[in-house]
Amino acid sequence: DAKTTQPPSMDCAEGRxxxxxxxxxxxxxxxxxxxxxxxxxxxxxxIIHGLKNNxxxxxxxxxxTEDRKSSTLILPHATLRDTAVYYCIVRVWSNQGGxxxxxxxxxxxxxx
Amino acid sequence: xxxxxxxxxxxxxxSGTSVKIECRSLDFxxxxxxxxxxxxxxxxxxxxxxxxxxxxxYEQGVEKDKFLINHASLTLSTLTVTSAHxxxxxxxxxxxxxxxxxxxxxxxxxxxxxxx
Numbered sequence: 090d091a092k093t094t095q096p097p098s099m100d101c102a103e104g105r106x107x108x109x110x111x112x113x114x115x116x117x118x119x120x121x122x123x124x125x126x127x128x129x130x131x132x133x134x135x136i137i138h139g140l141k142n143n144x145x146x147x148x149x150x151x152x153x154t155e156d157r158k159s160s161t162l163i164l165p166h167a168t169l170r171d172t173a174v175y176y177c178i179v180r181v182w183s184n185q186g187g188x189x190x191x192x193x194x195x196x197x198x199x200x201x
Numbered sequence: 202x203x204x205x206x207x208x209x210x211x212x213x214x215x216s217g218t219s220v221k222i223e224c225r226s227l228d229f230x231x232x233x234x235x236x237x238x239x240x241x242x243x244x245x246x247x248x249x250x251x252x253x254x255x256x257x258x259y260e261q262g263v264e265k266d267k268f269l270i271n272h273a274s275l276t277l278s279t280l281t282v283t284s285a286h287x288x289x290x291x292x293x294x295x296x297x298x299x300x301x302x303x304x305x306x307x308x309x310x311x312x313x314x315x316x317x
Contacts (some may be wrong), residue, residue, distance in 0.1 A: 123305065127245075132205075132296075132309050132310045135305040135306065166268075188247055191237075
């Protein structure tokens with residue numbers, strides 16, 4: 090199973106872009122990269138996912154390197170409500186149709 | 202996005218009693234649901250995978266007789282913590298996936314269990 094490595098914490102100024110890195114050097118060809126976030130005492134919230142190409146939605150952009158060994162989640166204009174723990178997850182394939190195994194994530198603090 | 206609802210949001214129970222937590226997919230059918238547990242300041246830990254109409258698959262180290270999972274319909278999975286003890290106090294979270302390769306999972310809001 091591919092593992093991910095994320096910095097334990099990051100700060101970002103409100104209104105600025107937040108760039109959250111993730112290393113997944115052992116990712117295999119058919120594994121997707123998923124990003125979720127968890128605001129304190131809530132269930133995780135899906136943000137975005139991708140396989141090879143960069144992806145963008147209303148919440149964020151996902152940049153995946155050409156060798157797929159790392160990725161960056163970009164929150165273009167961080168707000169105080171983006172303060173959360175962000176999880177980068179590589180989809181685990183199993184007979185059960187793909188479990189999500191959470192690492193420790195990055196605790197993002199958006200400051201005024 | 203799809204909605205997954207958990208009930209109750211929080212529960213306090215006495216040691217030795219059993220507690221049932223429900224997880225419902227409100228606007229889609231989920232053949233597979235997942236149950237997680239999260240202790241304070243820790244990440245989510247997968248407990249088991251729940252499949253509609255069949256036995257759940259438990260992760261290593263999770264007692265299947267203590268954490269009973271039932272997935273009787275395509276929209277409902279339940280987790281029963283039997284003979285609860287204070288060390289079972291935790292945040293329990295379920296998720297359901299729309300299905301297919303690459304599709305995202307949606308999580309419930311979690312259930313805070315406190316065993317006194």
